[in-house]
Amino acid sequence: MAAAALREQLNAHIASMYASGMVDEQFQQLQMLQDDGSSPGFVAEVVTLFCDDADRIITELSKLLEQPTVDFDKVDAYVHQLKGSSASVGAQKVKFTCMQFRQLCQDKNRDG
Amino acid sequence: MATSSASTEQQGRRRIVRVLLVEDEAIHQVIARQLLKAVGGVELDVAVNGAEAVRRVQERGAYYYDLILTDRQMPVMDGHEVISDRVGPLLARSLADSFLATRHRRSVQATRQIRALGVTTPIVGLSSDCLAADVDAFINAGADDFPLNKEKLDRVLTKLGIV
Numbered sequence: 001m002a003a004a005a006l007r008e009q010l011n012a013h014i015a016s017m018y019a020s021g022m023v024d025e026q027f028q029q030l031q032m033l034q035d036d037g038s039s040p041g042f043v044a045e046v047v048t049l050f051c052d053d054a055d056r057i058i059t060e061l062s063k064l065l066e067q068p069t070v071d072f073d074k075v076d077a078y079v080h081q082l083k084g085s086s087a088s089v090g091a092q093k094v095k096f097t098c099m100q101f102r103q104l105c106q107d108k109n110r111d112g
Numbered sequence: 113m114a115t116s117s118a119s120t121e122q123q124g125r126r127r128i129v130r131v132l133l134v135e136d137e138a139i140h141q142v143i144a145r146q147l148l149k150a151v152g153g154v155e156l157d158v159a160v161n162g163a164e165a166v167r168r169v170q171e172r173g174a175y176y177y178d179l180i181l182t183d184r185q186m187p188v189m190d191g192h193e194v195i196s197d198r199v200g201p202l203l204a205r206s207l208a209d210s211f212l213a214t215r216h217r218r219s220v221q222a223t224r225q226i227r228a229l230g231v232t233t234p235i236v237g238l239s240s241d242c243l244a245a246d247v248d249a250f251i252n253a254g255a256d257d258f259p260l261n262k263e264k265l266d267r268v269l270t271k272l273g274i275v
Binding site: 029030032033034039042045046049050053081084085088089 | 137138139140142143146147149150262
């Protein structure tokens with residue numbers, strides 16, 4: 001009973017993530033890959049890797065943006081990496097934010 | 113249709129598809145592995161950069177791999193360098209019997225280079241990070257399908273007669 005309630009809660013949470021645009025179809029693809037195979041921890045593994053990656057990248061971005069002269073090429077490279085991994089896991093909002101961020105890098109807009 | 117280099121299983125069994133994944137990021141390795149596992153019947157080798165991919169192709173032979181999935185940007189030789197520079201001819205021969213899938217939008221350039229080598233094998237993009245304009249550009253450059261998911265990968269492999 002407790003497991004069923006937890007499952008229902010999880011499904012509701014995932015549904016709200018789709019509804020709010022936080023995740024997109026790619027996240028559904030990952031769920032389907034997990035359901036297809038014999039890897040019940042697949043989605044959790046991918047999400048964990050994404051969070052660890054994102055944490056590392058954001059730390060590096062913070063250091064770069066604190067410099068008196070910002071190396072926008074390096075910033076853009078990190079943002080590009082984050083955009084790629086966010087797109088791969090279906091983290092839509094992060095992906096769109098990265099796209100905007102990359103435009104600011106191209107404009108050399110530090111304040112943006 | 114190009115002949116596949118996949119080994120032939122016993123009669124009635126599906127052929128094994130030999131795939132070389134060229135990817136340095138763990139998250140993409142994990143996703144690609146699961147995608148290929150879902151397809152089934154795949155032997156997977158992983159190279160973490162273009163130079164290692166070249167070595168693997170040289171060691172295994174031009175016709176060993178049926179499919180090469182490569183990231184556009186990697187440390188130590190990018191994917192497009194793997195295609196077009198010193199290992200271009202070797203990879204082109206391999207590509208005659210397999211097809212190259214590139215992950216990033218700049219794979220449009222790699223696709224054109226491959227076509228310029230006279231390779232007619234279908235080229236498929238493996239990426240969830242694409243805009244409609246990028247998909248069009250990739251297909252206009254000569255690719256066959258983009259982006260890639262399990263259903264499309266299965267369809268393309270079937271279309272090529274690899275599985």
